[in-house]
Amino acid sequence: MSLRHRALVRRRRTTGIALTAVGALLALAAPGLAAAAPADPGPAKITANPRAGAAPDALTPAHRTALIKSAQSEAAGTAQRIGLGGKEKLLVKDVVKDADGTTHTRYERTYAGLPVLGGDLVVHDKSGRTTVTRASKATLDLSNLSPKVTKSAAAGKALAASKKTKVKGAETERAPRLVVWTGAGKPVLAWETVVEGVQKDGTPSELQVVTDAATGKQLLAAEKVHTGSGKGQFVGDVEIGTTQSGSTYQLVDPDRANQKTYDLNQGTSGTGTLFTDDNDVWGNGQPSDRQTAGVDVAYGAAATWDYFKDSYGRNGIRNDGVAAYSRAHYGNNYVNAFWQDSCFCMTYGDGSGNTHPLTALDVAAHEMSHGVTAATAGLVYSGESGGLNEATSDIFAAAVEFHEDLPADPGDYFVGEKIDINGDGTPLRYMDKPSKDGASKDNWSSTLGGIDVHYSSGPANHFFYLLSEGSGPKTVNGVDYDSPTYDGQPVTGIGIENAAAIWYRALTTYMTSTTNYAGARTATLSAAADLFGAYSPTYLAVADAWAGINVGNRIALGVNLAPVADQISGVNQEVGLQLDAYTTNSGASLTYEAEGLPEGLSISPTGLISGTPATLGTSDVTVTVTDSTGATASDTFTWQIAYVYSNATRVDIPDNGAAVLSPVTISGREGNASATTSVYVNIVHTYRGDLIVDLVGPNGTVYPLLNRSGGSADNVDQTFTVDASAQPLNGTWALRVQDRANIDVGHIARWTLTP
CATH class of the missing domain: 3.10.450.40 (Nuclear Transport Factor 2; Chain: A,)
Known part of the structure; x- marks a missing residue:
């Protein structure tokens, strides 16, 4: 057949017969856009490959269902393990599994049988260690469940x-x-x-x-x-998936769980009629042919499915292998498109005069990404979380465009650039400088939660652009950008693929329904640490990009030295203190110095302070760390050498069992203990809220240290002060620990007594 039109649609091979068809929409590009210019790399970007172990495991629907079923069967124990009350129950929403075996189980909650809105949480289990990300940290304790309002x-x-x-x-x-x-x-x-x-x-x-x-x-x-909104577009020379049924062909995509595309015939309910054709040649590139919109709709659904599948192993919008369906030709003169969770479907209007169908690729990807958000973090569509919800769809719309790399619609950082809703060739939104649309905000402020979510999404879009491409002037795919920063400092980009991977992991693993901008910063830094390593150049770029929109601070360049707590060590007892330092200067080595160390102690080239102090007393110690570029950092703390008694013998703590003791014996001392006796406790345990910890003196007096406090946090690593002045120094002292709940176990690793 001859190619009489501007775009070619090639059917994906489904029945062994490869056919071609024409179908695409003609539209004028927005001013400043070029068709398919080679990408200008601009300033150098940070390049890195994500850590393989943190990549999401590509679960089959059956495997995902099995993980959900298993998690639900263990939900009662999980609720107890993470410290929920007796009236609370967990309902599994989703399970994500990393390549290294780490699982992230997303739960909804009920209280006394009632749904808890904003009570969702994610339980992260890695190698026996459990942490929890919560939408709300509030304790549920409602005394009255009888409504006054009818x-x-x-x-x-x-x-x-x-x-x-x-x-x-x-x-x-x-x-x-x-x-x-x-x-x-x-x-x-x-x-x-x-x-x-x-x-x-x-x-x-x-x-x-x-x-x-x-x-x-x-x-x-x-x-x-x-x-979303728009007037018209075309996808160019593309392939679509169809299925032959008898002597006709249907817009049913067999490669993507039979995604279907329907013609609503200007209706506003139901599914309408399935698009069919007698020769598998779809559309003529003009909106006057109803199939043309069907081609764009089917392609947009396929492209979105492929992006999430290819990039993250996600099997459909809900990751359950089930296809959403699409409906074209909604209503009359309807200038919009929308996603509905209730029907699990995507719907497109035909625009003004029913001649400008809203079927642009970024419109499709934007709206269907709302479904991904609903299936994962469930960001509430109001306030700051609503802005993040809307920005998430803009982010993945851009990512899909870059992933598809269509000559007719090359990737860009505009939203709806082919829609021309204003009639002047301008996009709906600009990610590099959101305020160019006249309403969106470039940066975060305390008033952000009070504006429309399409405009409060601006700062998150700006963050994503900065993280992808960096600040300042540059040209990408023939489009000129010039992105500013709130703090006036430059941001170096990491590329859109890595930026989107960080956002996806943050969305699916760390964000919850109530996540705000500060929470999104925390979530993306956690995701960057998982994928690229904490304090890696990529991680630092995430912090820089957030600072570039007034959320949080940049992480200091050069040497960073973790503060050192004041130290107490025992006379004539060997000690070891490792300094925690790193440098952001790639490849730079560190050297360590220390002044004022107690007699008998020294510092090694690796920052380990060790030795055996021989003299009682207190001194001020200053440690300095310098890297090979000359960057430096210092910290000062006190170091007391005193009589300290310790026991580092491991004592296992039985699960919900009898108390165990770890003793130390003092002899050769005179008088009583101090009114400020210090007790340092180091217990390894996966749920410290299970534990009762006491100090027992030589005469049997019990000094409570910890009584089932700390909730679901891991371990006890804490110093307590008690008035033990009624106790004789000499005799046997003991740390007594009891686990009072099922499931979690641990052991006493070490404890010290400074009486």
């Missing part, structure tokens, strides 16, 4: 909230349900209502309204249907 009153307040947002035809999806709200402040009993209707631009509405069940105060009003 169910009907809550429904009325929800309908009133929808009226304020100009939702038409509003009605409650179901009767309000009682929940526990932990989104902000003290947990309270609340009503959750979902109001359905139509937004003012014709988009379906699913407005989630949370109302305090005691006061009637509105706690949340968040739209659950996520939207």
Whole structure:
């Protein structure tokens, strides 16, 4: 066949017959955009390969289901292990497994049978060590679960909230349900209502309204249907997946779990009719052919599936191998597109005059990425978390564009650049300088949570651009950028692939429903440490990019020396103290010096202070670390040499069993112990909240040190001070430890007594 049109669509091989078809949309590029210019590398970037062990394991749907089932069967024990109360239960939402075997299990919570909104958490299990990332650290202890506000009153307040947002035809999806709200402040009993209707631009509405069940105060009003806008686009020379059924072909993609593409025929409900064709030749490159939009829609769904699969081993939006479906030709003159979790589907309007279908690649990737967010962190679509939710979709929209590398739509850091919604050729949003759209914010401020999420997403988009490409002027794929920083200091980029990998790991592993900008910084630094190493150049670039939008500080360049606590050592007892220092100057070596060390101690070339002190007393010690570039850092602390008694013999602590003792015996001393007797305790245990720890004096007096406090944190590494002046120095002292709960175990590693 002759190629009469601007774009070629080649069908992916499905039945052994390779056919070609024409189908793409023609559109004018926005000013300043070039078609397919070679990428300008700009200033040098930081290049690094992610650590293989931290990469997500590509789970089959069956393997993922088995992990979820196993985690749910152990949920009761997990709840106890991480310190939840007796009325709380865990419901497994997802399990992510790293290549090195580390698992990250995401849970929702209930309290007395009620859903806990904002109570989600992630349990990280690595080599027997457990840590927890929580959406809320508040303790759940509600004394009254009887609402003062009636169910009907809550429904009325929800309908009133929808009226304020100009939702038409509003009605409650179901009767309000009682929940526990932990989104902000003290947990309270609340009503959750979902109001359905139509937004003012014709988009379906699913407005989630949370109302305090005691006061009637509105706690949340968040739209659950996520939207974008545009007028028209084309994807160029692409392949799509189709399936032959009898003598016809269907837009059913067999390579991606049979993703389907439907024609809504200007309807606003249902699925419409499946796109079919008699010869597997789809579209003519013009919006007048209804199949043309179907081609772009099917390609956008496939590209998004492929990006998450190729980059992170993710098997579909929910990572369960199940395909979402797409609907083209929604409504009349509908200038928008949207994702709905409720139908697990993506929907596109035809734009003004039904002649400008909204099927741009970045629109598709943006909206479907909302589904990935919903299936993972579940970022609430309001406040700062809402801005991060919206930015996540912009981030992956850019990542999909770069991943596809289409000649007709090369990767860029604009959102909706082919849509031209303003009629002047400008994009919807700019990641390099978000404020260029006239409403988005470039940097974080304390007022950010009070503006529309499409504009509060600006700082996160800016962060991602800075992390990917760096600050200052540069040209990428023929597009000119010039990104500023809040602190006026430069940021060096790490490339979009590594930047997106860090964001994806942070989203799926460390972010929760209530994560704000400060929490996103913490999450991405944790992700960067996992993938590239803590304090690596890539890790430091993440901190720099956040500082570039006024979130947190840059990590100091040069030598960093961890503060050294004041020391107490025993006379005539061997000691060892390793200094913790690193330099950000790549390849630089460190040298160590120390002044004022107690007699008998010295410092080694590796920063280990060791020896046997022989004289009682206290001195001020200054340690200095210098790297081979001349960068230096110092710290000063006191070192007391006293009578110190210790026991470093391991004593295992039985799980939920009898108390164990670790003794030290003192002889040859006169008088009683001090009123400021010091007890240092080092216990290795995976749940310190299980433990009761006491000091027992020679005459049997018990001095409580720790009584099941510290929650789910690991280990005890702490110094306690007690008034033991009624105790004789001579005799046997003992550290007594008892584990009072099931599951976690540990041992006494070492303890010291300075009486």
